[in-house]
Amino acid sequence: xxxxxxxxxxxxxxxxxxxxxxxxxxxxxxxxxxxxxxxxxxxxxxxxxxxxxxxxxxxxxxxxxxxxxxxxxxxxxxxxxxxxxxxxxxxxxxxxxxxxxxxxxxxxxxxxxxxxxxxxxxxxxxxxxxxxxxxxxxxxxxxxxxxxxxxxxxxxxxxxxxxxxxxxxxxxxxxxxxxxxxxxxxxxxxxxxxxxxxxxxxxxxxxxxxxxxxxxxxxxxxxxxxxxxxxxxxxxxx
Amino acid sequence: xxxxxxxxxxxxxxxxxxxxxxxxxxxxxxxxxxxxxxxxxxxxxxxxxxxxxxxxxxxxxxxxxxxxxxxxxxxxxxxxxxxxxxxxxxxxxxxxxxxxxxxxxxxxxxxxxxxxxxxxxxxxxxxxxxxxxxxxxxxxxxxxxxxxxxxxxxxxxxxxxxxxxxxxxxxxxxxxxxxxxxxxxxxxxxxxxxxxxxxxxxxxxxxxxxxxxxxxxxxxxxxxxxxxxxxxxxxxxxxxxxxxxxxxxxxxxxxxxxxxxxxxxxxxxxxxxxxxxxxxxxxxxxx
Ligand SMILES: Nc1ncnc2c1ncn2[C@@H]1O[C@H](COP(=O)(O)OP(=O)(O)OP(=O)(O)O)[C@@H](O)[C@H]1O
Ligand SMILES: [Mg+2]
Numbered sequence: 244x245x246x247x248x249x250x251x252x253x254x255x256x257x258x259x260x261x262x263x264x265x266x267x268x269x270x271x272x273x274x275x276x277x278x279x280x281x282x283x284x285x286x287x288x289x290x291x292x293x294x295x296x297x298x299x300x301x302x303x304x305x306x307x308x309x310x311x312x313x314x315x316x317x318x319x320x321x322x323x324x325x326x327x328x329x330x331x332x333x334x335x336x337x338x339x340x341x342x343x344x345x346x347x348x349x350x351x352x353x354x355x356x357x358x359x360x361x362x363x364x365x366x367x368x369x370x371x372x373x374x375x376x377x378x379x380x381x382x383x384x385x386x387x388x389x390x391x392x393x394x395x396x397x398x399x400x401x402x403x404x405x406x407x408x409x410x411x412x413x414x415x416x417x418x419x420x421x422x423x424x425x426x427x428x429x430x431x432x433x434x435x436x437x438x439x440x441x442x443x444x445x446x447x448x449x450x451x452x453x454x455x456x457x458x459x460x461x462x463x464x465x466x467x468x469x470x471x472x473x474x475x476x477x478x479x480x481x
Numbered sequence: 482x483x484x485x486x487x488x489x490x491x492x493x494x495x496x497x498x499x500x501x502x503x504x505x506x507x508x509x510x511x512x513x514x515x516x517x518x519x520x521x522x523x524x525x526x527x528x529x530x531x532x533x534x535x536x537x538x539x540x541x542x543x544x545x546x547x548x549x550x551x552x553x554x555x556x557x558x559x560x561x562x563x564x565x566x567x568x569x570x571x572x573x574x575x576x577x578x579x580x581x582x583x584x585x586x587x588x589x590x591x592x593x594x595x596x597x598x599x600x601x602x603x604x605x606x607x608x609x610x611x612x613x614x615x616x617x618x619x620x621x622x623x624x625x626x627x628x629x630x631x632x633x634x635x636x637x638x639x640x641x642x643x644x645x646x647x648x649x650x651x652x653x654x655x656x657x658x659x660x661x662x663x664x665x666x667x668x669x670x671x672x673x674x675x676x677x678x679x680x681x682x683x684x685x686x687x688x689x690x691x692x693x694x695x696x697x698x699x700x701x702x703x704x705x706x707x708x709x710x711x712x713x714x715x716x717x718x719x720x721x722x723x724x725x726x727x728x729x730x731x732x733x734x735x736x737x738x739x740x741x742x743x744x745x746x747x748x749x750x751x752x753x754x755x756x757x758x759x760x761x762x763x764x765x766x767x768x
Contacts (some may be wrong), residue, residue, distance in 0.1 A: 266496075295663060296662075297659060297662070297663075316662070316667070317659075317662040317663055318662050318664075318665045318666055318667045318668070321662075321663060321664065321665035322665050326663075327663050329659075329660060329663065333657060333658050333659075333663075335652070335653050335657065335659040335660070336656070337652070337656055338652060338653070338656070342649055342652075345649065346649060346650070346661075346664045346666075347664060349646070349650060349664045349666055350663045350664075350665035392663075398665070417651070438732050
């Protein structure tokens, strides 16, 4: 039987008065890449923020490896092994590339594990090795995204959450980011991916969810979603 | 100016500048991590000076030793300030935050007046009294000792922030709280730590100053005002800026005081305004 890494059950959440999620449920199976797609404002980022504890749900449950994590503080959830690479990258621009990476490993103190993860990140993104002593704020947008992903990998995450990793990047850089995600998947890391680049995301994903105003309106294997009527008409304009 | 006099003025300026630097590093650290100006910073200093005084008067412990008590004592004061007060106003409007620490300053001053009266006190016979010769010029030994102590303490804070895992977490929290939390950093703990270390800086500085400065409830204002100038000059939140700024203001004050004692603070503010006009973010500011 396949095991489930993350289960979100009937979650309601919002911001001061306005509800962003209305009974959202989803599941991420171990070792899979799951894509979360939907229009602007559908609630994708809010979903991820509920999972990592930045937004407290008003109702519903979040289970990580069978254990309830809603109600825990963000740093406690991170310590359990969920790495959230936030929308807009949010690297620490005043610190060096290496400092950023070590911050990703803040709760992982074993030097051998750190070295292994650092090697993994550098082989995935060699440019980060070349720039390891540079102040992170001076990196290009694409390099900053690589750093944000690399920082997440430094946790040895059991679940890697990526919020629009290709946002605002040049097409060539978008391809490189998707190549990296494919490689991360191949290495066996479980990924929950939010993307605007629907085709690439759903081609890569084992399973996908389509969100509309805080609810899942469609779900299924990535390839099948791509052929669905909703996706083709509403999102791809076909 | 004769060469001797020049050495006298420059070295005196640097000596007090190191103490300004330590006080300002504490202030800038709290601001950098919290985005809150601690208007009670001077009163923390005053508390430390009184602590050193009473340890001396009641138990005959010289400031050279009580500095090791005053630092940790003020660390606790800083932690309590955060836990009892600041924690509850983190998301309050800026004005409320200003009145909160400003109110704390008024409260601590009044408390000191009430408990110990308005009198000027001093440590009459410090262990390190008298004068020593540096480069052919004589300096008060307490001043030299205070400068050495301040350099050591500032160096320790610097190493903590820039050379340790905890310091890296403090820097990350200072730059982006939410993302720091996503790294697994307990930001609430970092806030508490920033208040503790920031207050411990004046804890050490207060004990050092008590060796040669009068101790009275209003004494904090003298140094607080200077440290606000230092921090603005060096750049809010910049530890390096606070250090360099402290030395500059120390020098300026002593040189100006030598030329015209009545106008020394005027000159300090003039230098400050000149720098701010030229570089509004301060020398090492980040925006
Ligand atoms: N900090 C906030 N305060 C108030 N409302 C918010 C906040 N963040 C998001 N919202 C609202 O919540 C709803 C869901 O937003 P969310 O950011 O989760 O959408 P999204 O699917 O990630 O969109 P995008 O593609 O634009 O990133 C939107 O209506 C948005 O306006
Ligand atoms: Mg979003």
